[in-house]
Amino acid sequence: QTRPTDHSGERREGYVRVRGAREHNLKDVDVDIPRGALVVFTGVSGSGKSSLAFGTLYAEAQRRYLESVSPYARRLFHQMPVPEVDEVDGLPPAVALQQQRGSPTARSSVGSVSTLSNSLRMLYSRAGDYPPGQEILYAESFSPNTPEGACPQCSGLGRVYEVTEQSLVPDDTLTIRERAVAAWPPAWHGQNLRDILVTMGYDVDTPWRDLPKKDRDWILFTDETPTVPVYAGLTPKETKAALRRKDTPSYQGTFTGARRYVLQTFANTESASMKKRVARYMVSTECPLCRGKRLRREALAVTFAGIDIMELSRMPLARLADLLTPYAAGQAKVDKARAKEHPEQMIVTQRIAQDLCARLQVLLDLGLGYLALERSTPTLSPGELQRLRLATQVRSNLFGVVYVLDEPSAGLHPADTEALLDALAQLKSAGNSLFVVEHALDVIRRADWIVDVGPQAGERGGQVLYSGVPDGLRKVESSQTRHYLFNEKPLAPRTPREPADWLRLEGVRRNNLDGISAAFPLGVLTAVTGVSGSGKSSLVSQVLVELVGAALGQGAPEGEGAEPEEPGLEQEAALPLEGRIVAGMENVRRMVRVDQKPIGRTPRSNLATYTGLFDGVRKLFAATPDAKKRRFDAGRFSFNVAKGRCEHCAGEGFVMVELLFLPSVYAPCPTCEGARYNAKTLEVRYRGKNIAEVLGMTVGEALDFFEGEPLVERALQVLREVGLDYLRLGQPATELSGGEAQRIKLATELQRAGRGNTLYILDEPTTGLHPLDADRLMLQLNRLVDAGNTVIVVEHTMRVVAGCDWVIDVGPGAGDEGGRLICAGPPAEVAACRASRTAPYLAAHIA
Ligand code: ADP
Numbered sequence: 001q002t003r004p005t006d007h008s009g010e011r012r013e014g015y016v017r018v019r020g021a022r023e024h025n026l027k028d029v030d031v032d033i034p035r036g037a038l039v040v041f042t043g044v045s046g047s048g049k050s051s052l053a054f055g056t057l058y059a060e061a062q063r064r065y066l067e068s069v070s071p072y073a074r075r076l077f078h079q080m081p082v083p084e085v086d087e088v089d090g091l092p093p094a095v096a097l098q099q100q101r102g103s104p105t106a107r108s109s110v111g112s113v114s115t116l117s118n119s120l121r122m123l124y125s126r127a128g129d130y131p132p133g134q135e136i137l138y139a140e141s142f143s144p145n146t147p148e149g150a151c152p153q154c155s156g157l158g159r160v161y162e163v164t165e166q167s168l169v170p171d172d173t174l175t176i177r178e179r180a181v182a183a184w185p186p187a188w189h190g191q192n193l194r195d196i197l198v199t200m201g202y203d204v205d206t207p208w209r210d211l212p213k214k215d216r217d218w219i220l221f222t223d224e225t226p227t228v229p230v231y232a233g234l235t236p237k238e239t240k241a242a243l244r245r246k247d248t249p250s251y252q253g254t255f256t257g258a259r260r261y262v263l264q265t266f267a268n269t270e271s272a273s274m275k276k277r278v279a280r281y282m283v284s285t286e287c288p289l290c291r292g293k294r295l296r297r298e299a300l301a302v303t304f305a306g307i308d309i310m311e312l313s314r315m316p317l318a319r320l321a322d323l324l325t326p327y328a329a330g331q332a333k334v335d336k337a338r339a340k341e342h343p344e345q346m347i348v349t350q351r352i353a354q355d356l357c358a359r360l361q362v363l364l365d366l367g368l369g370y371l372a373l374e375r376s377t378p379t380l381s382p383g384e385l386q387r388l389r390l391a392t393q394v395r396s397n398l399f400g401v402v403y404v405l406d407e408p409s410a411g412l413h414p415a416d417t418e419a420l421l422d423a424l425a426q427l428k429s430a431g432n433s434l435f436v437v438e439h440a441l442d443v444i445r446r447a448d449w450i451v452d453v454g455p456q457a458g459e460r461g462g463q464v465l466y467s468g469v470p471d472g473l474r475k476v477e478s479s480q481t482r483h484y485l486f487n488e489k490p491l492a493p494r495t496p497r498e499p500a501d502w503l504r505l506e507g508v509r510r511n512n513l514d515g516i517s518a519a520f521p522l523g524v525l526t527a528v529t530g531v532s533g534s535g536k537s538s539l540v541s542q543v544l545v546e547l548v549g550a551a552l553g554q555g556a557p558e559g560e561g562a563e564p565e566e567p568g569l570e571q572e573a574a575l576p577l578e579g580r581i582v583a584g585m586e587n588v589r590r591m592v593r594v595d596q597k598p599i600g601r602t603p604r605s606n607l608a609t610y611t612g613l614f615d616g617v618r619k620l621f622a623a624t625p626d627a628k629k630r631r632f633d634a635g636r637f638s639f640n641v642a643k644g645r646c647e648h649c650a651g652e653g654f655v656m657v658e659l660l661f662l663p664s665v666y667a668p669c670p671t672c673e674g675a676r677y678n679a680k681t682l683e684v685r686y687r688g689k690n691i692a693e694v695l696g697m698t699v700g701e702a703l704d705f706f707e708g709e710p711l712v713e714r715a716l717q718v719l720r721e722v723g724l725d726y727l728r729l730g731q732p733a734t735e736l737s738g739g740e741a742q743r744i745k746l747a748t749e750l751q752r753a754g755r756g757n758t759l760y761i762l763d764e765p766t767t768g769l770h771p772l773d774a775d776r777l778m779l780q781l782n783r784l785v786d787a788g789n790t791v792i793v794v795e796h797t798m799r800v801v802a803g804c805d806w807v808i809d810v811g812p813g814a815g816d817e818g819g820r821l822i823c824a825g826p827p828a829e830v831a832a833c834r835a836s837r838t839a840p841y842l843a844a845h846i847a
């Protein structure tokens, strides 16, 4: 190989040459990276790996590509961010396989993303068994997303949305006056409907359940909209008298049945909150016409191997591959007479089956055999989705491109990592380059070339410490990665904590969990392990969270501050909660999920607002003599309140530029130049700085600046302890990585320390974390446990699992082959369990 780094001006054949990269925190980076190789970008979280791999290399490739293909796109680029870099040479076209945390539409599925569904439709169209007399259908007729294919009753959704008496009247012991019809509009409009019923002679003071069925049905379900005189404020008796006397009414009111109101509002309102409100009163049921299969009857009548296309699409991919293999090999049992009559059909079947089998094999190799084609992509984990897209690429026959991947090992059990490396090797041997941001040591060890970024995060990172073949990293003193890569010492032996009590679950049913019991120890740190698809998330992030949430009366047990999802018909139907807690709840007072979801989706939320730190800062500003003289209160220093903020950008500091077909981008506000406040507010200074300048400080700088101010010092200290002293106080939520968001959430929790009896749940918390950061995370989790809390993590990194007090291994395999508790105990005990696929990997980390 050549010299590791070459900063001279000469151009090296076969290399991508980057000069002067300054995106985000990158410090004018020069680096040469070989093409046709597996290149892994390493470095602590926040060091600048993604800024180099995605923000610079991929962004530049994308920009050039779009510029070359479409004059229309070119016009958009003037608004698109151009990476901060002087020069990039030798860059092939790039394909990014990034982990997307945003949700793609519900209508995209494993089958559509992998394009396997297209082939399956072709198979049914050309080689399916048609009922006698039925015409051959085009392939599109087998897709629920086309007018030709969609079931006419549910428009291809498989579910119909309706209201029921139960959904409209959740509590039937109430009277109409007491708002039994909860679905009615709030405030005046609801009273109006009640008064109309009074005029019409309905009884509004008897409990709903005691009203005659005929009346209940009319009030809820009628489509009639009678207009009657309304006497506002009169009792039923007085109303009757007024009607008899033909008094002048307060006004004429028009009645609307509750169903009509809910369905019309849902369909027509433009207000998201109204839509959300009425959605609560709707229930979805399986479409009676297609029975949830989403297709027209004609399409469902066509079979292959005796079953319709939807049944085939609901099989796990592993079973689908088994079913198709004999057809691909030309060995399936077929009707001899038919084969003779339609030899072309046999050839078509074999061709399509061969293609399907080859593509399925890649998915099986990547450990995704438990998925079904019909599974919608929003229900996949980001790691599953990325591997799905990776598998699709492996079969795409592209060459000469660079694939840029973001932690492809995320969500993968060590037992599945080999297959991932094989898939990457296939892409490479087809003549492609691979740029991979990765933390898993098993993957880093297989790199042809390592680009190590650091030495630390944020301002203190952004340099390329090393670029070369792996072995050369050994000698790079400033690298954090080398410690883990070369002298990985097993963790110091430790004695696991003893459980204080047990939280016991029984009859747990969800996805592949079939009525199992599980016991989670309280007062300790527990890791739940198992291969991808074994059922860890179903058990922990779904059932456990929902059961404990219900027991605590916590509505949506999301990480605090998380934004609710938009409601809509495309949403998956909520799964029924099956299982119960039989012991231990008395020792759980609160539950918190600490996830990697963004702490907010707009620049309006940031580090300081999320942690509550900003309240203290604003109070300090309001207490200055200058602020008092001007009568500025703490609210004046909020960029979310009209008084003090810049009006042009409404305190965002940015203005949003909407782009057709592309994600919107933010540009700095031209009026305040990003300061977010109006000039008057900025005149007030605390210790010589204005509020915008304070938001521009890093956590570390703020700690010095606010010395002796208990209101803010504590929060800042905790942020430093979780390793975030490089972040700016006003760093918008949109600029934070998942790992950073997670640590901010943890810091917010650690600040509250001392409460105890809280159950913390983390699903793969080490995703996106360098081993050094993972060690830091463990330190924080242990602090939570020491303070009398319980922590449960779903985890794949064995170094982390080995440092827990208790391990619950789920498996043994994925999907139907998993869903059972294989063994549970302290790490050393599970490491010795024969039946566990985790055991051998865990054993390697037990001292
Ligand atoms: P890594 O991939 O090594 O974890 P990143 O490249 O994501 O690191 O981030 C490097 C630094 O750049 C971090 O300090 C991060 O907060 C900052 N950063 C990331 N995204 C943005 C952005 N969109 N705007 C400004 N700063 C950002």
Ligand code: ADP
Pocket (backbone or CB within 6 Å): 370, 371, 372, 375, 379, 510, 511, 512, 530, 531, 532, 533, 534, 535, 536, 537, 538, 539, 814, 815, 816
């Ligand atoms: P793990 O967390 O161990 O990777 P999961 O609990 O996510 O496993 O999945 C266990 C099984 O349940 C898999 O077969 C998976 O395909 C299935 N599954 C998980 N979530 C859903 C869902 N929303 N809809 C249908 N099947 C699901």
Ligand code: ZN
Pocket (backbone or CB within 6 Å): 151, 152, 153, 154, 155, 156, 157, 158, 159, 287, 288, 289, 290, 291, 292, 293, 294, 295
């Ligand atoms: Zn239907």
Ligand code: ZN
Pocket (backbone or CB within 6 Å): 646, 647, 648, 649, 650, 651, 652, 653, 654, 669, 670, 671, 672, 673, 674, 675, 676, 677
């Ligand atoms: Zn502004």
